Amino acid sequence: MELVSFYISALIALMASLLAVISRNAVHALLMLIVSLLAVACIFYQIGAPLAAALQVIVYAGAILVLMVFVIMMLNQGKAAVDQETQWLARENWLAPASLAGALLVMMLYLLWDSASRGAAARSVSAAEVGLAMYSKYLLVVELASFVLLAGLVGAFHLARRHTADSAASTNNAASTESVKSARGVR
């Protein structure tokens, strides 16, 4: 039973990822990516990582991809973008990366085959365990990650900050992207 549902979600994830790559419309591609992420979340849940599954949905599907859709929505690509995408999907463009990815797939399948006999110890990991592991065993990694995030935050603040000198120039374009551009242009 578990195996069947695992394979179903895995199949959905694979198909959705493939469609995300070959889709010509950016929003449709993103939708496929969301489906793929949800399928991966299902797999996480099935192999005993409910916290990872929930965070996958909340953070990736629920927040990051919303922002991506947000940006693509604002760009408002029409037919031209679809045509361009169609042009880029010519065989000489996708053949090389696809063959490299194929090689990776073969290697992964071999490794899986090899380790299948060993049998991974599957057990459910509770949220408390994840928390304990993060703040004891992996404390340094968590701190480093928080440094990276802090740097990103400071950078974003710096870019979005309005300087008093060019605030007059950027009052016309209230959109934050515009003011970022003008702030860059002044420097």
Place this chain on the structure above:
Amino acid sequence: MNTGHADIAMTLLNIFGVLTTAVLLTALLTWGERRLLGFWQDRPGPNRVGPFGLMQVVADMIKLFFKEDFIPRFADAPVFLLAPTIVMATTLLAFVVVPFSPAVGVIDMHIGLLFFLAMSALAVYSVVLGAYASGNKYALLGGLRAAAQTVSYEVFMGLSLMGVVMLAGSFDLRSIVMAQENGWFLLPQMLGCAIFLVAGIAESHRLPLDLPEAEHELTAGFHTEYSGMKFGLFFVGEYLSILLISALVTTLFLGGWLGPWLPPLVWFALKTFALVCLFILLRAALPRPRYDQLMAFGWKVMLPLALLNLVVTGSVLIWRG
């Protein structure tokens, strides 16, 4: 074998019972809201169709079903069709983890609270995709607002609940209710409750925080191009999320089904009903803030408050040992 069948039957009964009750209550809520708004505005509200105007719901349904189901020429048809279903699906799925009483409730997920957060995070897509697929500028503006508002308010919606999680020591909604046997979490988590309520209003884009729709500036916001039953799905989705947020506040802060004398389900229904009334009262009483005020309020007031609530709760718990 026999008990297995009985279990399955019980589960199916639970699933269908919860889902149909939720949808029926939503239909009733559209009537109830208009009646209550009427009373608060010194007028009777819909009272023509059937006893107390109850059949107004049926009349509205018939109207929605027979309206022309129109897909604009400039719309992205598959996404346009998909968008309204998302809000219904995610909101109904979130009802799955709500424990209505010791016996009623679909599943006890040990990450129940996170499941709710995940579903409410996914519900944004309904609005954003619907807005994008409409190919209409008002819809687009509504969608942009919805995306920014929901993503921002989601952040401290999650954070405001962590105080409860700390107190209960679990993400499981059933054990959170059980942990309130000696007192509701409303008292120790008053700030968390207030923040969650505000975030809940913003997430379900209800008045006063309904900027994605804001009819006086954006026509109808994200559902400008929607008609007939597709609009109906958005509409029902909004009311479902009111019910959901109310049910969750009941579960998390008001002790769920716990209460003396009355049966548990009645207690749950009463508390939820009171919260739904509060939602409607908010709509009746408060004006809509400006969009930048909303965002500033979220990031500069609510987020620090949620963090403060988290830190204080954690400190008190550690101090007590």
Place this chain on the structure above:
Amino acid sequence: MISILRSLWLVFRHLFTRRVTVEYPEEMPYLAPRYRGRIVLTRDPDGDERCVACNLCAVACPPDCISLQKMEDADGRWRPEFFRINFSRCIMCGLCEDACPTYAIQLTPDFEMCEYDRQNMVYEKEDLLINGPGKYHEYSFYRHAGKTVSGKAKGEAAGEAKPVNVKSLNL
């Protein structure tokens, strides 16, 4: 914050106030006797039409919804040959009532004049005339006016002096 809670409380209190809605078809609203509604043409106490077709109402009417034609009876009285009010234009302003020198045209407390056909909103004299004096029971124009009609010679009107032979003053 306080103001938000205060307005919530104030609105909540309205749950217990009387509602202002009048549920119209079941519960008729009170209309004052001088309410400006459907226009009627009244008769004098003797049962004759009051209207003397002076056209003052048609002149006063802002949307020009009144049209009439004068004719003169054999007995010397003036009356309208036709008198037509287009109620789909009428704004119920009551200026015709003010302008009327004979109290013939009067507004009544009735506003339920819905029609499916617009043409039915045009009322002819037969539709407008009522069998009564309306708001002014005793008044009859020809009893007061100096105009000679059959059965009333010069100087017989109420409050009117006998006609004076101007030459008799020449003493």
